[in-house]
Amino acid sequence: MTDPGNSRDRHPRSGATDHHGDPVRPAHQGPADSLFGPDSQFYRFFNDPRWALALVRATVLEAAHPQVGAALIDNSTFVAHPWRRLRNTLVSLQRMFGEDDYTRQREAARLNRLHARLSGTDTQNRPYDAMDPEVRAWVVATIFESSVTMCRLSGQPLDQATMERLYAEFQAFLAAFGSGAGQLPSTLPKFWQYYDHMVEEELENTEALRIILYKLFDHLPAPPLLDGLPTVWAAGRALAGPVIGTITVASLPEPFRRRAGLPEIPGAQTLMQGAYLTAGLARFLPENWIRTESLTNLLYLSPDRDDPQAATLAALHGRMKRAGAFLRLVTPFPTQRGPAGGAAPQRSAGEFFTAVLDQTGDGYLDWPDLAAMARELSSRLDLDEPEETRLYKAYAEWWRELQEALDADGDGRISKEEYAAAVPSLAGPALIRVAEVLFDATDADGNEFIDADEYRALFRTGFGRTVPGTDARYSRGAFIKDFLSFMSGRHPSTPFDPLLTDA
Known part of the structure; x- marks a missing residue:
């Protein structure tokens, strides 16, 4: 039998053609x-x-x-x-x-x-x-x-x-x-x-291959849909992780x-x-059940979202939490803390380092982590040049500030211990410039205020929440203050946490 992963003697041989796209919106689209x-x-x-x-x-x-x-x-x-x-x-x-x-x-x-x-x-x-x-x-x-x-x-x-x-x-x-x-x-x-x-x-x-096959599936964090239900997620992951890894290896x-x-x-x-x-066999299911976009949106749905589906999801979360409570009684999974409700709790420097600063998950803060933040924000805001380059430059300046202040051993990166020992406010001039770039990119009409629509565009991964306040406007000063407060790591932030901490 021919091995399923071997490409020899199994692919029909045929020719193909090239196509080059036009960089400007065309008036007529050809064949x-x-x-x-x-x-x-x-x-x-x-x-x-x-x-x-x-x-x-x-x-x-x-x-x-x-x-x-x-x-x-x-x-x-x-x-x-x-x-x-x-x-x-x-x-x-x-x-x-x-x-x-x-x-x-x-x-x-x-x-x-x-x-x-x-x-x-x-x-x-x-x-x-x-x-x-x-x-x-x-x-x-x-x-x-x-x-x-x-x-x-x-x-x-x-x-x-x-x-x-x-x-x-x-x-x-x-x-x-x-x-x-x-x-x-x-x-x-x-x-x-x-x-x-x-x-x-x-x-x-x-x-990287070994991490994907043997670590990623075994430690895959819960998607936003199941955030706060760690036992339910851990039970499913313990079964599915090894199976997905085995299937993938066998198909290579x-x-x-x-x-x-x-x-x-x-x-x-x-x-x-x-x-x-x-x-x-899933092709026999109704088309709207298996649309990739719908399934992806479901994974990122949150019960506290301003969305018609939120009530249904909240009820589903309640049932899953009860299932999680039952699983904790019959399985050896340790109790884990989900996101806290009510007033925003204090967050330790170590927790902030892991959740926000260490974007690559390697246990250190260095330029790739801040570049990942710039990359994510540029993508979410759909920035073009020169705004994108301006944002990267602001993050690069912030990285230089952090190195000078926190890189005690001079190894070119900042450990969690170095960060926690200093517990800086992180509100230097470079970080203020990062906030200003984000504000300018969000303030589409340039009136020095972010209105409700502009705010939702910035925080669309923040689950569609509206701008606090009666005038539905967010001033430059208020925006910068809130962003610096979030990046100081003192408290979780309703809008900014989902933007940079989601799995």
Whole structure:
């Protein structure tokens, strides 16, 4: 039997075409634009439950590339904030594959700016650069190949014409980033040769890969929907985590599994096949039940949101809390504290360090953590140049201030102990500039006040809360004061906590 993960002798060979997007909103969309939008093969996959398994598999194959793995370890928030990373990825893919060419080119420009800021060296002193054309091509290749594989593993292999169409779409996706983004091989036969070479010669058992397979699923934080129900989440995670890891390993190409020394668990292939087949049956469910956007929004729903669904969710939370109380009686999971209600409690310096400052989850505060904050805020505010660069520069100045004040041993990073020992107010001139940049970006009409609509745009991950006060306006001074109060770490903040601390 041919191994499910081996690409040899299992992919129809065919050709494909390239497509280049126009950076300005076009007055007329030509035939090539049909590669994107709701009629594309990608859009059908986007709402396919099997694609969740395919995305996990693609992420592992990405992380096995030495440059991608190093960039993830040094810069990514995928360990501390995996749900946020997932949501951002899905939003970005929707923009890139949508039918509006202007939105696609704007998103491509944003991603190019983001990747241009990610470079460095790995633990073996090898350079990595997120703008390397070969690296970017590999990332796109993993999504395409994993999409093809998910269909085959679920008993619905793609026919020749559909595979050609899908490959053309992914070629167009990569081309939308511009000529410096690299390109996929021109034909499918050449693609499978390229893919086999990468799997057999270039991929490694990287630290990022090991974290995804053996740490991330075992320690996955609860999504906002289940925040405050730690026992319920821990019980489900204890079962699902190892299963997802086992399924993912079993679906990887056999040559890579062997070379990387990944474990061969008895029954894993059967479990993997069953998971894909079961996920494939979900296509018979009503379409509105399995829409990716709806499911993602549900994960981020909160019972205290100003939303018609909030009452239903609050009732659901009540039932789940009762289930959690029962589980605590019959399981060995330790009691964990959820978010406190009522008046805002004091928050220790260590808690603030872990929840807010350490965005990458490595136990230290350094530039990648503050860059992650700038990246998240730029994305949420949908900033263009030069506002995005202004925000990054403000965070860079704040990082220099923090280093001078807190880096006692001069190792270029700040430990939790160094931070807690100093317990600074963190309200220096650089942090004030960060607050001013955020205010200016939010004050869309430039009237020196943030109105209710502008406020909701800034804190849309803060669950749609309205501006406090009778005049429904937020002055520059009040905004800066509240932001500095939050960043001082003294008290949790209703609007800012969800923006930077959600999982």
